[in-house]
Amino acid sequence: MSEEESPATRVAIGISFGNSYSSIAYTTEDGKAAVIANEEGDRQIPSILSYVEGEEFQGTQAKAQLVRNPKNTVAYFRDFLGQDFKSIDPTPCHQSAHPLQHDSTIAFKIQDTAEDTENIVTVSEITTRHLRRLRNSGTDYLGKAVNAAVITVPTNFSDAQKESLKKAAKDADIEVLQFIHEPVAALLAYDARPDAKIADKIVVVADLGGIRSDVAVIASRGGMYSILATAHDYDVSGTQLDQVLMDHFSKEFIKKHKSGGDPRESDRALAKLKLESEAVKKSLSIGSSANFSVESLSNGLDFTSTINRTRYELLASKIFAAFTRLVLHAVEKANLDPLDITEIILAGGSAHTPRIASSIVSSFPASTAVLAPSTSPTAINPSELAARGAAIQASLIQEFESEDIEQSTHPMVTVTPHLARAIGILCISGDESSGVFRALVEAETAVPVRRTAIVATPREGGDVLIKICEGRREIKVTKSTPKAKDKKGTVEEDDDSEDDYDSEEEEDEVREKTWKVEKVLAEAALRGLKKGAKVEVQVNVGHDLAVTCHVREVGGKGGVRGGWQAPGVANGSA
Amino acid sequence: MAAVNIALPLPVLPEGWSAEKDFKAVGELTHATDRNIEPVGPHFLAHARRKRHKRTFSEDDR
Ligand SMILES: Nc1ncnc2c1ncn2[C@@H]1O[C@H](COP(=O)(O)OP(=O)(O)OP(=O)(O)O)[C@@H](O)[C@H]1O
Ligand SMILES: [Mg+2]
Numbered sequence: 336m337s338e339e340e341s342p343a344t345r346v347a348i349g350i351s352f353g354n355s356y357s358s359i360a361y362t363t364e365d366g367k368a369a370v371i372a373n374e375e376g377d378r379q380i381p382s383i384l385s386y387v388e389g390e391e392f393q394g395t396q397a398k399a400q401l402v403r404n405p406k407n408t409v410a411y412f413r414d415f416l417g418q419d420f421k422s423i424d425p426t427p428c429h430q431s432a433h434p435l436q437h438d439s440t441i442a443f444k445i446q447d448t449a450e451d452t453e454n455i456v457t458v459s460e461i462t463t464r465h466l467r468r469l470r471n472s473g474t475d476y477l478g479k480a481v482n483a484a485v486i487t488v489p490t491n492f493s494d495a496q497k498e499s500l501k502k503a504a505k506d507a508d509i510e511v512l513q514f515i516h517e518p519v520a521a522l523l524a525y526d527a528r529p530d531a532k533i534a535d536k537i538v539v540v541a542d543l544g545g546i547r548s549d550v551a552v553i554a555s556r557g558g559m560y561s562i563l564a565t566a567h568d569y570d571v572s573g574t575q576l577d578q579v580l581m582d583h584f585s586k587e588f589i590k591k592h593k594s595g596g597d598p599r600e601s602d603r604a605l606a607k608l609k610l611e612s613e614a615v616k617k618s619l620s621i622g623s624s625a626n627f628s629v630e631s632l633s634n635g636l637d638f639t640s641t642i643n644r645t646r647y648e649l650l651a652s653k654i655f656a657a658f659t660r661l662v663l664h665a666v667e668k669a670n671l672d673p674l675d676i677t678e679i680i681l682a683g684g685s686a687h688t689p690r691i692a693s694s695i696v697s698s699f700p701a702s703t704a705v706l707a708p709s710t711s712p713t714a715i716n717p718s719e720l721a722a723r724g725a726a727i728q729a730s731l732i733q734e735f736e737s738e739d740i741e742q743s744t745h746p747m748v749t750v751t752p753h754l755a756r757a758i759g760i761l762c763i764s765g766d767e768s769s770g771v772f773r774a775l776v777e778a779e780t781a782v783p784v785r786r787t788a789i790v791a792t793p794r795e796g797g798d799v800l801i802k803i804c805e806g807r808r809e810i811k812v813t814k815s816t817p818k819a820k821d822k823k824g825t826v827e828e829d830d831d832s833e834d835d836y837d838s839e840e841e842e843d844e845v846r847e848k849t850w851k852v853e854k855v856l857a858e859a860a861l862r863g864l865k866k867g868a869k870v871e872v873q874v875n876v877g878h879d880l881a882v883t884c885h886v887r888e889v890g891g892k893g894g895v896r897g898g899w900q901a902p903g904v905a906n907g908s909a
Numbered sequence: 910m911a912a913v914n915i916a917l918p919l920p921v922l923p924e925g926w927s928a929e930k931d932f933k934a935v936g937e938l939t940h941a942t943d944r945n946i947e948p949v950g951p952h953f954l955a956h957a958r959r960k961r962h963k964r965t966f967s968e969d970d971r
Contacts, residue, residue: 519947526950533910533952557910558952561944728949743957744948752941762917773915781946781956787912790919798922805939856938860922860931870919871912878960880938897932902940 347483347512347733348473349725350466351520352500354413354427355545355573356684357382357465358722359473362730368524368723370716373472379684379718380472383410383431384464389449393468402606405431407445411546415441415458417499424569427546430606434458462503470509483510485729487517487721489549490565512732513740517542518551519560520724521682524715525706526558527727533558535777536677541662541695542721543685545573548658550665552676554753554779561753561779564669571657573616573685579651580612580642581605584627587640598633607632619644620687620708648690658685659694672810673699674848681707686717700846751781751878756805756853758874758882760790765800765858772806772850775874782880787873789889796864801872801886801895803857806850815843859886859895877901 349360349368356379360370370378377395385397385408392400400408411427412434420436428434432443435455442457473481486504488497492514501511515523518540525531535556542549550566585599585608598604607629618625624643632638648655666673676699681692689709696705706714715723732740742748757778761770775786792799861870869889876882881901887894946953 513948515949516947519949523950535910553947558950559956560947560949560953562947563944724949731951731954742961743954746945748957748960749946749948750943751946753944754941755939758938760915761920762915763920765920765923770920771917773913773917775913779944781944782941783959786910788915789912790915791917793918793921799919800922800926801919805936854939855935857932857934857936858926858928859933860926860928862922862931876938880941882938895931897930897934899934899937902937 342734342736345483345510345512345733346474346477346479346481347485347729348470348477348481349520349722349727349729350469350484350486350509351517351721351725352413352462352466352469352486353382353544353683353721354411354547355382356380356718357469358719359469360719360722360726361473361477362726366527366727366730368527368726370719370722371473371476373469374475380469381410382413382465383408384461384468385409386445386447389447391447391464391468393465398610401431401610402603405602405606407447408432409443409445409456409461412443412458412461414496414547416462416503417493417496427574430602430609459499459503459506462500463506466504466507466509470507482508483512483729483733485513485515485725485732486511487520487725488514489547489567490516490518490551490562491549491567510737512729512737513744515725515728516551516562517549517721518553518565518680518682519562520722520728521680521720522553522555522560523724523727524720525680526555527724528715534677535780537563537671537675539662539666539676539679541658541665541679541681541683541686543572543658543681543683543688543691543717545684548572548661548683548685550662552665552669552671554777556777556780557784559781561781563671563779564665566661566665566668568657568661571654571661573613575654576616576651576685576688577609577612579654580615580627580647581608583642583646583650584608584612584615584638584640588632588636588638591638592634592636595632595634595636595638601633604633615642616647617687619647620689644689651690655688655690655694658691659698662695663698672846672848673703674810674846675808676703678704678706680720681705681714682717682720684718752880754778754780754782754784754876756807757850758856758876759804759806759850760788760872761800761802761804761852762790765802767804767852767855770802770852772804772852774806774850775872776876778808782876783878785873785875787871790870790872792864792868792870794866796866796868798860798862799864799870801859801861801870802855803859803872803874803884804852805854805856807853809849809851811847811849813845813847815845856882857884857897857899859884859897861886861888861895864888 383397385400692707757774759774883898
C-alpha cells in the first residue's frame, strides 16, 4: 500500500515532456521556479534516447547519434503513448527508429544492449527510460532523490494517453501528483511572478513547438483559468522552419558543387543538414545572420554558407503567416474578437522567432500585449514556461495527500457554472441606451464569485442611482471613408493577418469594444452623498446564481443591501 | 481580487424614484454555462477548499 510517497517524503519537480525537448524545474525556497540544467548543461533536453553498443545516451548526445546511428535512436515518441498504431503519424520518425505496431501498443525495434540482437522496446518503456534520466538529473541537481512530479500535457491528450504516461512515470519511480495542461502551466508561470497583478483577462497561449503547435484561449478570472477554445496544428511548427533552411542550403550546395549530389537524397547527409539547419534557425532568432557549416556534407564535400535574417524571413513567410492564422482561428473558435484578447503568451521553442511574434503583434490591436522575447523585455523564456508552471503547481500540492489532490481535481469540483454575460453598473445616465456600462464581473467568470468596485459620483454629490445590469460586449465598427465596399466588417482581421501593408487600399475602419445592456437586474439608491464621495458596489453571486449586493458610500456606514433570486426559481424569499 | 476603480460618475437619482429600503430587484441572471475550471494555481485551490467545505455544509442542512 505504500505506492505513493507520503507527503512528508516527497521531493517533487515539474516536468515538461515534449516530443522534441523536455525540461525539468523546481521551486526555490522563496517560491521562485527555476529550470534545472542536466549534466551536460542543457535546460532544453532533446527527448531522444540512443544506444551505442549497449550504452544509453539521452538528450543532446543522443541527438548527435541521428547522423551515425539513426536506427538505434528513438525520437519524437511522446504523442505515441496510449495510442493505437493506426492513429499515429510516424512521419517525424523518418530519420530515426521507426514506430511499429506491437500488440495493442507501439514499439521500436532497436539494438539497446551489448548483444548483437534487436529488441522490441515499447513506447511506454522508452518513456520510462527517458523520464528516469530526467529524474536522475533532478536528483543530481537537488541533492535529494526526486520521487514525484507534476507533468504537463497538451489540452487534447486523451485519458488513455495520460494513463499510459502515468504508468511510464511510475515505472521510473515518479509519482505523478497531477497532469496539468501545457498552456495553463505557461499562464501560471507568468501569474506566479511576484509583481504579477491578478486581473480579469482573456489570455491566448500559443505554444509553438517542434512537431506541433497548440493554441488555447483562456478566461483568466481572479487567478482561475477556464479554457474557452483550443486549436491544434501538426503541419505548422519548428520542423517546417528547419525544412525551409534545409531546402535553402541544399540548393546553395548544389549550385556550388555540381557533382556533389543533393544532400537531401542521402540519409546521412540529410541528418547532418537537419541538425545544422536547426542550429542556424536558432541563431537567427538572436543574430541578424548565421553561419551554416558542415564537414563532409555530401560526397565528402564540406560546405559552409551564410544566411541573413531577412532572407530567412522571406523564405519562411508562408509558415510565419500560418502561425498567425492558427492564433486567429483559435480566437474565432472561442467566439471572441482580437479586441477581447488582453495578452498573448508565446510559449514553446519556436516562439523565440522574432518574426512570428511581430506578425502576431500586427494582427492584433495595440491593446493586446504579446509576451515573447522579441516583443517584451519582461517575457519569460518561452522554452521554460511549461516546466516552470509545473514546478509551481508541484510546490503548491506536494504536501497534500494524494486523495485530496484527486478530490480537488475531480469534475465535481472543477465543473462549475460560468456567467454567460457580464454584470455591471450604468454610469453617467440611468437610461440603458445612453448610460455607459462598466463591468464588475466579466462574462465567463465561474461562480460563486464576489467583486467590488469603487465608483465616482456626480460633482455635487447628492442622490445617486445604482443600476445593476447584465451587459454584452459588442464590437463597434466605424468607417472613416464613405465608400463602403465590404459589408462583412467584423471578421476582416483574418485576411490581412500576413502583412498589413495592403491596408492602405482599404478604407480605414475603427473597431472598438463597447457594451450593450441586455437586462436590468436591480436598482438601488444612495442619498445625500457628500461632494466628491465615492461609492462602493459589491456584488456577490452564489453558486446557484442568486445574487446579493451591497452599496455604500466609501467611509460611510450602513448603505443599501438587496438581492435577487437564482434564474428560474419561482417565488421565494428575497 | 482588488476592487475595480470606475472613474465615470454614477447617474443622478431620477426624480420620483422610490423603492422599499431604496432597493428593488428587477430581473434575474441569464442561465450560466457549465465549464471546467483548470485545477491549477493558488486561487483554484482556494476555490476547491470553499467548494468542498460548502458541500458538507449543505449536507448538514438537509
Ligand atoms: N531560439 C530558438 N529559435 C527558434 N526556434 C527554436 C529556438 N529554440 C528552440 N527552437 C525550436 O523549437 C522547437 C521545439 O519546441 P519545444 O521546445 O517547445 O518542443 P516540444 O514541446 O517538444 O515540441 P513538440 O512536442 O511540438 O515537438 C524546435 O523546432 C526547435 O528548433
Ligand atoms: Mg510542447
